[in-house]
Amino acid sequence: MTEKKRLKDLTLLEKMYLPQIVKGLALTLKQMFSPSVTLQYPEVKFEPPSSYRGRPVLVKEQNETERCVACGLCARVCPALAIEVQAAETEQEKERYPEKFEINMLRCIFCGFCEEVCPEEAIVMSKDYELVFHDRESAIYGKDKLLVPVNDLQDRIDYLRKFKK
């Protein structure tokens, strides 16, 4: 532990706090001429990295089909009970699909558990951070708002494949 100077050992300048004031002013001056890190939002948008966890979305394949098989794992693991899935049968190779898939964005805490648990890479955390609601009902996102083309989510999917074991 460094020994503190006693008041009687301080020089006159130190007693007047002058070195500290000059140091503080020099730091302020340096910051005034360094490049700004502040973005002029909303004119300038923040482009998040692929590790960013924005709102969860559902993956829509290139042939317009949804990847989700309505297993319900994401709804089970969601700590905020924000997800509601209702499964229905299909006639195709993929036997089930979500007839209804809703996420209550007022409840979602962006934890990413749904993404982690999904066996199909069907729900991922997007880069979208702009959420605006005017009432509680419009905060419940259905498939119309949740389904996003796979090409727009490729960054995140590649990131998950690299780091998710």
Ligand code: SF4
């Ligand atoms: S990110 Fe977390 S809180 Fe939000 S829907 Fe997924 S599991 Fe639920």
Ligand code: SF4
């Ligand atoms: S998003 Fe994934 S975990 Fe959730 S129901 Fe669909 S396939 Fe299952």
